Amino acid sequence: MTAYLLRRLLYAVPILIGVNLLTFALFFLVNTPDDMARLHLGVKRVTPEAVVKWKAERGYDKPLLVNAGAAGLAKVSDTIFFEKSLAMFAFEFGASDDGRDIAEAIRTRMWPSLAIALPTFVIGLLVNITVALILLFFRRTYVEWTGVVALVAMMSVSGLFYIIGGQFLFAKVWQLAPISGYQDGINAARFVWLPILIGVVGGIGAGARWYRTLFLEEAGKDYVRTARAKGLTETRVLFRHILKNGMVPILTGAVAVFPLLFMGSLIMESFFGIPGLGSYTIDAINAQDFAIVRAMVFLGAVLYIAGLILTDVSYTLVDPRVRLQ
Amino acid sequence: MMPVLLWTDGLIFLLVAGLAGFVFVVRRHEHLAAPWRRVAGDPVGMAAAVLLLCFTGIAVLDSLHFRPALPAGPGGDKLGGEIQYAPEVKSLLDRALAPLIEHQEKSYSAPFASRLFIREAITLADGRTVRDFPRLQYGGAALADPDAGRAGDILVRAAAGLAGGLAVWLLLAWALRRPLRRSAARGTILYTLLAVCLIVGALAALAPHYHVFGTDKVGQDVLYATLKSIRTGVLIGALTTLITLPLAIGLGVSAGYFGGRVDDVVQYLYTTLNAIPGVLLIAAAVLMMQTQLETHPDWFETGAERADLRLLFLCMILGMTNWTGLARLLRGETLKVRELDYVVAARAFGVSNTRILLRHILPNVQHIVLISVVMDFSGLVLAEAVLSYVGVGVDPGMMSFGNMINGARLELAREPVVWWQLVAAFAFMFVLVLSANLFADSVRDALDPRSRGRS
Numbered sequence: 001m002t003a004y005l006l007r008r009l010l011y012a013v014p015i016l017i018g019v020n021l022l023t024f025a026l027f028f029l030v031n032t033p034d035d036m037a038r039l040h041l042g043v044k045r046v047t048p049e050a051v052v053k054w055k056a057e058r059g060y061d062k063p064l065l066v067n068a069g070a071a072g073l074a075k076v077s078d079t080i081f082f083e084k085s086l087a088m089f090a091f092e093f094g095a096s097d098d099g100r101d102i103a104e105a106i107r108t109r110m111w112p113s114l115a116i117a118l119p120t121f122v123i124g125l126l127v128n129i130t131v132a133l134i135l136l137f138f139r140r141t142y143v144e145w146t147g148v149v150a151l152v153a154m155m156s157v158s159g160l161f162y163i164i165g166g167q168f169l170f171a172k173v174w175q176l177a178p179i180s181g182y183q184d185g186i187n188a189a190r191f192v193w194l195p196i197l198i199g200v201v202g203g204i205g206a207g208a209r210w211y212r213t214l215f216l217e218e219a220g221k222d223y224v225r226t227a228r229a230k231g232l233t234e235t236r237v238l239f240r241h242i243l244k245n246g247m248v249p250i251l252t253g254a255v256a257v258f259p260l261l262f263m264g265s266l267i268m269e270s271f272f273g274i275p276g277l278g279s280y281t282i283d284a285i286n287a288q289d290f291a292i293v294r295a296m297v298f299l300g301a302v303l304y305i306a307g308l309i310l311t312d313v314s315y316t317l318v319d320p321r322v323r324l325q
Numbered sequence: 326m327m328p329v330l331l332w333t334d335g336l337i338f339l340l341v342a343g344l345a346g347f348v349f350v351v352r353r354h355e356h357l358a359a360p361w362r363r364v365a366g367d368p369v370g371m372a373a374a375v376l377l378l379c380f381t382g383i384a385v386l387d388s389l390h391f392r393p394a395l396p397a398g399p400g401g402d403k404l405g406g407e408i409q410y411a412p413e414v415k416s417l418l419d420r421a422l423a424p425l426i427e428h429q430e431k432s433y434s435a436p437f438a439s440r441l442f443i444r445e446a447i448t449l450a451d452g453r454t455v456r457d458f459p460r461l462q463y464g465g466a467a468l469a470d471p472d473a474g475r476a477g478d479i480l481v482r483a484a485a486g487l488a489g490g491l492a493v494w495l496l497l498a499w500a501l502r503r504p505l506r507r508s509a510a511r512g513t514i515l516y517t518l519l520a521v522c523l524i525v526g527a528l529a530a531l532a533p534h535y536h537v538f539g540t541d542k543v544g545q546d547v548l549y550a551t552l553k554s555i556r557t558g559v560l561i562g563a564l565t566t567l568i569t570l571p572l573a574i575g576l577g578v579s580a581g582y583f584g585g586r587v588d589d590v591v592q593y594l595y596t597t598l599n600a601i602p603g604v605l606l607i608a609a610a611v612l613m614m615q616t617q618l619e620t621h622p623d624w625f626e627t628g629a630e631r632a633d634l635r636l637l638f639l640c641m642i643l644g645m646t647n648w649t650g651l652a653r654l655l656r657g658e659t660l661k662v663r664e665l666d667y668v669v670a671a672r673a674f675g676v677s678n679t680r681i682l683l684r685h686i687l688p689n690v691q692h693i694v695l696i697s698v699v700m701d702f703s704g705l706v707l708a709e710a711v712l713s714y715v716g717v718g719v720d721p722g723m724m725s726f727g728n729m730i731n732g733a734r735l736e737l738a739r740e741p742v743v744w745w746q747l748v749a750a751f752a753f754m755f756v757l758v759l760s761a762n763l764f765a766d767s768v769r770d771a772l773d774p775r776s777r778g779r780s
Contacts, residue, residue, distance in 0.1 A: 018597035026609050031616045039616050152766070156703065156759035158710045160730050161751050168737045266604060266715060285608045286716050293609055300602035 001316075008312060012305040016089070019301040023294050024085040033060035033080070036290060040097075058291075059083060059094070084294070093295035097287065102295045105280060112182055113264030113276030116192050120199035121261055124207060125254055127200055129243075132211035136219065137238060148209070155205030162202035163271045170194050180273030195268050211250060218246045248319050256311040259303040263296070327410045329390040331633040333640075336564055337388050343567075360692070363771035368513035370767025373760035375517040380757055383552060384559035387418040390629075414629040418556075422549055424533040428463035430544035436745050437535050439465030439475055464536045482530045490526020494519050539745035541732070547746050550724050551753045557725035558757060561640060561709045562702040568644030569651065569701075574694060577652035578686060581659025582678075591656070595649035603646055604715065610642040611717035632720035639712075639719060643705060651697045658690045692772040699768045703761035710754070726754045 037054040038046050055061040060080060063069075067078045076082055084094065093102035135147045171179040177194040218224070219242050227237045264278030273279070277296070284292035315322045351357045364370050392410040419426060433442035440458040448454050460471060468474045498515055505511045528548070531537050538547035580591035598606070618624070618635065625631040662668060663686070671681050706726075712718035713727025714734075721728060729750040736743035 014593065015597050015600055018593065019600055022597065022601070023609065026613050030613050031620075035616050035620050039619055152762050153755075153759060156755055156762050157751075158707050158726075158730070158754060158758070160710055160714060160734075161747075164730070164734055164737065164747065172737065260602065263602060267711060281605065281608075282715055285612065288612060288615075290612070293605065293612065297601050297605050297609055300605055301600040304600045304602070 005309070005313070008309045012309070015305060016298075016301060019298060020085050020088060023297050024081060027290050027294055028064055028080055028084075036060070039288065058097075084291075088295065088298045093298075094291055096284070096292050097289045102292055106277065106295070106299065109264075109275055109277050109280050110262055111184075111276075112188070112274050113262060113269065113278060115188050116195050116199070116268065116274060116276065117261040117264055119192070119196045120203075120265075121254075121258075123196065124200045124203045125250075128204060128207035128211050129250065131204060131208035132215055133238065133243065135208070135212050136215050136242070137234070139219075148212075151205050151209045151212075153205070155209065157202075157205070159202050159267065162198050163268060166194065166198040166201075167271060170197075180271070182272075182274045191272070191274070195265075195272050195274065199265065199268060211246070214249055215242055215246045218242045221245075248315075251318055252311050252314050255314040256307040258310065259306040260300070262303060263300055326394055327392045329392055329414050331388075331390055331414070331630065332637045333560055333564060333633050334388045334390055336567060336637075337385065337560060340563055340567055341385065360771045364767050366509040367767045367771070368510040369763050370771075371508075371510035372513045372517040373763035373767065375514055375521070376756060376760040377764055379521055380555055380559055380760075383418065384556040386421070387416045387553065387556040388560075389417040390414050391416075412627060414627060418552065422532075422552065425546040425549040428533075428536070428546060430461050430463065430536070430540045431459075432540070432544050433542060433743055434461055434464055434536055434540045434544075436537060436539040437464075437475070437479055437531075438539065439468060439471035439535075442539075442743070461536075463534075464540075465534065467534060479531065479535065482534060483527050486527040486530025487523050488526075489530065490522040490524070491519075493526065494522035497522065538749040541746050542736075547749050550729060550746075551749045553724035554726045554729060554750070555753065555757070557636065557719055557723060558706045558709060558754070560636065561643070561719075562705040562761070564637070564640040565643040565647060565705050566698045566701055568641055569648045570694065570698070572644070573648040573651035573655060574687075576648070577655030578659050578682060578690065580652070581656040582663055582682060582686060584660075588656070591652065595652055598646060599649050604711070606646050607642055607712060608715060608717045610645070611639065611712075614638045614642065628722060632723040635720045636723065643708070647701065647705075651694065651701075654693050654697065655690055658693055659686055662686055662689050692774075696765075696769045696772055699761070699765040703758045703765065706754070706758050706761065726750050 033055050034051055037051040037060070041050050041054060052061065062078060062080050062083070065079055065081050067075050070078045087094070091103055093106070096102050096105070131147070131151075135144050138144045138147075167179065170176045171194060178191055182188065182191050224237060224241055227241050228234075232240075262277065263281075264274075264276040266278040266282050268274070269276045269278035270282045280292065281296050283289075284296070351361060364374075392412070392414055395409040395411050431441060431445075434440070435442055439461055441461060442458070444456045445459050446454050447457055447459050460466075465471050465475055465478070468478055497518055501515075501518075505514060508514065528537060532546075532548055536546050536548070538551065541547055541550065576591045576594070580588045614635070618631065618638075625634055668681060668685050671685055676684075709718055709725060710727035710730055713725060714731050718727045719725045729746060733743075733746040733750065736746060
């Protein structure tokens with residue numbers, strides 16, 4: 001097990017290097033720091049001095065890959081690639097355009113993001129499984145047909161409309177929740193319940209439909225027929241056999257996205273003014289703060305790979321047939 | 326009139342031609358046609374297909390661009406004998422909707438309104454100034470008394486439009502009676518067509534005289550904006566897959582077929598791309614593209630070309646991030662097909678790799694490609710809205726559902742609420758995505774061997 005984990009961790013290294021190179025290429029080769037400086041200072045009427053100053057303030061005035069002017073190790077280490085890209089492996093993301101430390105911002109903004117993403121995820125999972133099971137229980141009846149149509153309709157609505165509509169109804173018309181904002185501690189509940197509710201409802205369409213297909217696949221297998229042939233009740237077949245086996249792909253799939261919950265939800269957070277990582281990213285994109293976007297890309301990749309490894313591990317835990325060598 | 330071919334126009338015509346070629350080939354091969362006949366017999370799928378065709382029709386109409394000739398100057402001189410063309414690019418749809426473009430009001434007005442939504446200072450005939458809702462310049466302009474005669478006028482016009490729609494439907498039904506004779510979905514197709522005809526008829530009769538969906542902040546007709554948004558949505562859904570396909574098929578199939586080093590490289594590529602959260606990768610790429618466009622103003626001449634170029638780049642970026650899913654599926658399926666007897670036999674006979682790939686592997690994984698193309702479409706239309714909200718979508722000057730929602734989301738906070746722009750965007754987008762989803766389901770059920778015989 002330990003050996004396997006180690007191998008998986010080593011396997012993650014080339015992928016992270018790839019992500020790192022890709023972001024480096026996107027942010028520094030396709031557009032040189034000069035381009036960025038001009039974009040920030042306004043395309044027209046930029047003096048060369050202003051560009052040099054902008055670059056120097058942010059440490060972009062070094063050579064990209066090889067510093068010919070330096071001696072020894074500094075030839076490679078005193079470059080943009082080393083200082084801006086490789087440093088991310090040590091989770092040193094540098095400073096954003098307004099001069100604040102990005103790593104520090106990530107540490108504080110992670111919690112509001114989690115306060116919304118985690119409950120949304122857990123409640124959503126339970127609701128989706130329940131809906132899928134209900135549809136399965138009423139198979140070949142009008143309940144199922146109506147339910148499936150409703151699910152397709154629900155997944156055809158853009159997520160933006162769930163948020164806009166939910167915010168309008170609950171916060172503005174019925175005034176059940178504050179329109180936006182956030183407070184730490186126990187007061188947070190007042191602010192997060194509406195985003196969570198909207199997130200759960202918005203996810204039912206696609207989620208429950210997907211789980212239904214998984215359960216249906218399970219329900220078509222031989223052991224289910226055997227269970228019915230033995231004379232087990234439909235409820236028992238459903239809960240003891242189909243649900244248990246159908247949970248394997250559901251749980252492992254859930255584990256895969258679990259680490260990514262830290263990243264928060266871009267749109268939900270920006271609509272409700274939650275100071276999490278999602279709104280942080282959106283603000284960075286709008287302000288064209290490349291340092292933050294770069295950091296979030298790398299962080300996302302790390303979390304994604306963590307999810308992959310967790311998935312493999314969780315397979316061994318829930319499915320005894322799978323063994324890791 | 327000078328025809329203009331924007332990049333995306335060319336690609337969409339290529340796509341339509343490709344689709345026609347595909348239909349032609351499928352009709353000639355029984356084994357290819359059989360699953361599609363199942364789709365044709367599925368009422369829900371066919372109703373969705375009719376709606377999708379209508380949307381595509383609007384998108385294609387909106388892709389036939391030209392620059393109208395300017396009227397000759399005073400005295401009929403034509404500046405050196407040459408016809409001058411207007412700088413802005415119009416489409417056939419713009420020509421058809423000309424009244425909607427011209428009927429520009431001052432600001433917000435509710436659907437079917439004859440007065441502006443906000444009070445303004447009006448100077449009366451006797452010189453007094455009052456604050457009231459002024460009459461609209463075009464909405465209900467034909468009415469003598471806007472407040473009393475409006476409902477009746479709308480009803481009369483709507484009835485005329487519905488009657489016209491009904492007449493068109495009868496003609497259509499008569500024209501389609503032969504191709505539809507043996508279709509199991511005939512009833513649904515005809516009913517869907519009837520609904521479309523009635524709606525289009527009523528809209529066509531009412532739109533020149535009223536703002537059916539109201540007007541937005543700058544007084545532009547919302548119906549016009551919604552219709553123009555359709556092209557953007559359809560284009561993003563269709564062009565992205567067009568760009569995705571060669572990458573996904575080429576890399577996925579060769580990874581599965583050749584294995585070894587090729588497989589390693591392709592797997593590494595898609596794991597790396599997958600590792601980056603989709604929105605962030607797209608955002609990063611779009612930000613870079615934006616900088617490129619800013620620093621290269623020489624790439625485009627007009628604003629329309631700039632927006633078009635940006636849309637094309639957006640499709641490419643979405644394609645670059647989207648191919649991984651399909652490539653993975655194709656790799657897995659090719660791994661299976663490669664070991665089948667007929668492929669082994671072909672290899673034993675000394676058939677070349679290219680030929681095996683083209684004649685034996687590709688035809689046997691094509692259902693996966695088709696299913697994923699139709700399944701991805703709706704997701705891409707939805708993604709456009711989100712990306713535009715994040716600020717990394719289509720050009721802000723281009724009409725799209727995302728830009729409409731983005732522009733209108735603060736309107737709900739107004740007092741009284743301005744709801745029509747959001748509702749119009751919601752309704753059209755919902756119908757487009759819903760029909761895409763239903764059609765995709767129908768295609769998957771027919772083409773996927775796994776779902777056969779399942780309820």
